[in-house]
Every structure is written in C-alpha cells, then in structure tokens.
Amino acid sequence: MNIRHINEQVIYDAVYEAIKHITYHPDPAVEPLLRDALDNECDELRQDVLCSLINNIELSPDSSTPLCQDTGTLVVFAKIGNRCVIDGKPLETIINYALRMASSDLYLRASIVRDPLFNRTNTSDNSPSIVHTRIVEGSKIILKIAQKGGGAENMSNLRMMLPTCNRQDIIDFILETVVEAGAKACPPLVLGIGIGGNYEQCALLAKEALLSPIGTRSSNSDYAQLEQDILMQVNNTGVGAQGMGGNLTALDVHILHAPCHIASLPVAVNIQCHAHRHIELEI
Ligand code: SF4
Incomplete structure (x- = not known):
C-alpha cells in the first residue's frame, strides 16, 4: 500500500488561507439571493435591510473588515484518508495553530472562553477549534471549515421525536424553531437538519448539513423534496431578513x-445566519 506523506506546513498554510478567505466571504450564493430578494421587495424598510446586507458583503474584503464582528467558533469536519500520514504535529494542533495566527494577523474578535461555567475568561486567540475527524478510504485530507457565529448557534434545537411522528410533524418542529429564533439568529438563515442516528449523531448531521453549498440538494429524492418543502414553508413564516418581515x-x-x-426519530436543526462562512479544502 502506497502511503502519502503530507507535511504539516501544507495543512497549516491551507487552513490559514481558508480562515482568511471565509472571514471576508460568505457562501458565494448568498449575495445573488439577497439581490434577487431586493429586486422583488416593495417595502422600503426591508429594501434598506437587504441593501445593508449586500453592502456589507461588498465592503468586507475591500476594507479587510470581517463580514461579521462575531467570527465565531471554528468548526472543522476532517476526512482523513487511510493512506496518508501527516509529517509533524497532529491535525488538531495544526488547525489550532493556524487559527491562533489568523486571529492575531486579521485582528479577529476573541470569542472563546476557557470554561462555560466556572471560568469564563477569554482564551484571547479564538482557540480551541472544534474538530470532528473521520478516517476514510484514500490518500487525501478533506477539510470542511466554518466560522460559526454564536447568535444563530444559540437558537438551534434538537428534539427526540417519537417514531410515530410523520413528515409534517418534523416540518412543524423546524418552523417552530425558526419562528422562536426570529431576529435573534440574524436571518436570512441557512438551516442544517439532521434526521436519524442518535442524540449526538443527529446534532453532528445537522452541523455537517450546513456545510453543503447553497443551492445543492440531497442525493436522496425524498429528502431533496423535503428540503424544498421546508424552505418554502420557512419562507412563508414571515420572519424575513433581520426579522423585518x-x-x-x-x-x-x-x-x-x-x-x-426502532424507538427513535431524532431531529436536529442547526441554524446558521446570513454570514454563512464556510469552505471545503482538499489536500
Ligand atoms: S448570528 Fe451571524 S450575523 Fe448575527 S452576530 Fe452572530 S455571526 Fe454575526
């Protein structure tokens, strides 16, 4: 079996550049969707909100100002090929080092505390990141990286539904979560939904679902249709951009x-805001 060696510096450079990119750029589909909405909006206040969001996206890279002051928790889904070896430090250490350096060089707001309850002092460098690792067949490393803001994350939800619940029960739970979130999650949103697995797998599915590029659909036709139905019903709730209707x-x-x-039907809704900053790297 041929083993591929990957130097730690290659990974460091790729992660550092990825953080730099997503600090100033949302998913490429966000801006066109906001422009479409603006073209179809008659209300002056809502037009103003949409214009502000579009201006923000345009100004961010030109002024080297983060898309949002909350550059969030760095979340990484890593698929590591079973035929590759990292020469150097462990992957998580390399990612955290890149995160610390990028946070310092780009003057990112420090957003992480050491302990959730007893010692809420700031780590001052946005570390640690949250890294989910899976070993897969192959000789590549695939990294899905996101900056996940706290406001939208706070409004996420998980419910252990009964297996007797049906499709519309799941949609109702998602609508309830979105309406409850209201403006606090900084809409327009992207929703990552996890269905099935168990308690923790369901939450991970929801998080990873968020990192699919906007506009892509599930490869399963039933779930693809469900995605479209949820999107339509969420957009009929009337919450609107920044909660302005x-x-x-x-x-x-x-x-x-x-x-x-057989006894379970877990459903998780991970909410992402319009500052939808994510990227996928192949090393
Ligand atoms: S929810 Fe998103 S847009 Fe709102 S403050 Fe947090 S990162 Fe920024």
Whole structure:
C-alpha cells in the first residue's frame, strides 16, 4: 500500500488561507439571493435591510473588515484518508495553530472562553477549534471549515421525536424553531437538519448539513423534496431578513440523514445566519 506523506506546513498554510478567505466571504450564493430578494421587495424598510446586507458583503474584503464582528467558533469536519500520514504535529494542533495566527494577523474578535461555567475568561486567540475527524478510504485530507457565529448557534434545537411522528410533524418542529429564533439568529438563515442516528449523531448531521453549498440538494429524492418543502414553508413564516418581515427567512435548507433505533426519530436543526462562512479544502 502506497502511503502519502503530507507535511504539516501544507495543512497549516491551507487552513490559514481558508480562515482568511471565509472571514471576508460568505457562501458565494448568498449575495445573488439577497439581490434577487431586493429586486422583488416593495417595502422600503426591508429594501434598506437587504441593501445593508449586500453592502456589507461588498465592503468586507475591500476594507479587510470581517463580514461579521462575531467570527465565531471554528468548526472543522476532517476526512482523513487511510493512506496518508501527516509529517509533524497532529491535525488538531495544526488547525489550532493556524487559527491562533489568523486571529492575531486579521485582528479577529476573541470569542472563546476557557470554561462555560466556572471560568469564563477569554482564551484571547479564538482557540480551541472544534474538530470532528473521520478516517476514510484514500490518500487525501478533506477539510470542511466554518466560522460559526454564536447568535444563530444559540437558537438551534434538537428534539427526540417519537417514531410515530410523520413528515409534517418534523416540518412543524423546524418552523417552530425558526419562528422562536426570529431576529435573534440574524436571518436570512441557512438551516442544517439532521434526521436519524442518535442524540449526538443527529446534532453532528445537522452541523455537517450546513456545510453543503447553497443551492445543492440531497442525493436522496425524498429528502431533496423535503428540503424544498421546508424552505418554502420557512419562507412563508414571515420572519424575513433581520426579522423585518417579508419572504426571505431562509436562503437554503440542507438535510443529512442516518439509520436510527426502532424507538427513535431524532431531529436536529442547526441554524446558521446570513454570514454563512464556510469552505471545503482538499489536500
Ligand atoms: S448570528 Fe451571524 S450575523 Fe448575527 S452576530 Fe452572530 S455571526 Fe454575526
């Protein structure tokens, strides 16, 4: 078996550049969707909100000002090929080093505390990141990286539903979560939905679902249709951009699903805001 050696510096450079890029750029589909909504919006206040969001996206890279002051928690889904070896430090150490350096060089707001309850002192460098690692077949490393803001994350939800619940029960739970979130999650939103697995897998599915590019659909036709139905119903809630009403509450909905226990039907809704900063790297 041929083993591929990857130097730690290659990974460091790729992660550092990825953080730099997403600090100033949302998913490329966000701006066109905001412009479409603006073209179809008659209300002056809502037009003003949409214009502000578009201006923010335009100004961010030109002025080297982060897209949002909350550059969030760095979340990474790593798929590591079983035929590659990292020469140097462990992957998580390399990612955290790149995060610390990028946070310092780009003057990112420090957003992470050491302990959630007893010692809420700031780590001052945005570390540690949250890294989910899976070993897969192959000789590449695939990294899905996101800056996840705290406001939208706070409004996320997980419910252990009963297996007797049906499709519309799941949609109702998602609508309830979005309406409850209101303006606090900084809509228009992207929704990552996890269905199935168990308690922790369901939450991970929802998070990873968020990292699918806007505009892509599930490869399973039933779930692809469910994504579209949820998107339509969420946009009919009337929450709207920044909670000002209108029909752009969500930019997209992505579902990941997994087998589950006969007694369970876990559903998780991970909410992302319009500052949808994510990227995928192949090393
Ligand atoms: S929810 Fe998103 S847009 Fe709102 S403050 Fe947090 S990162 Fe920024």
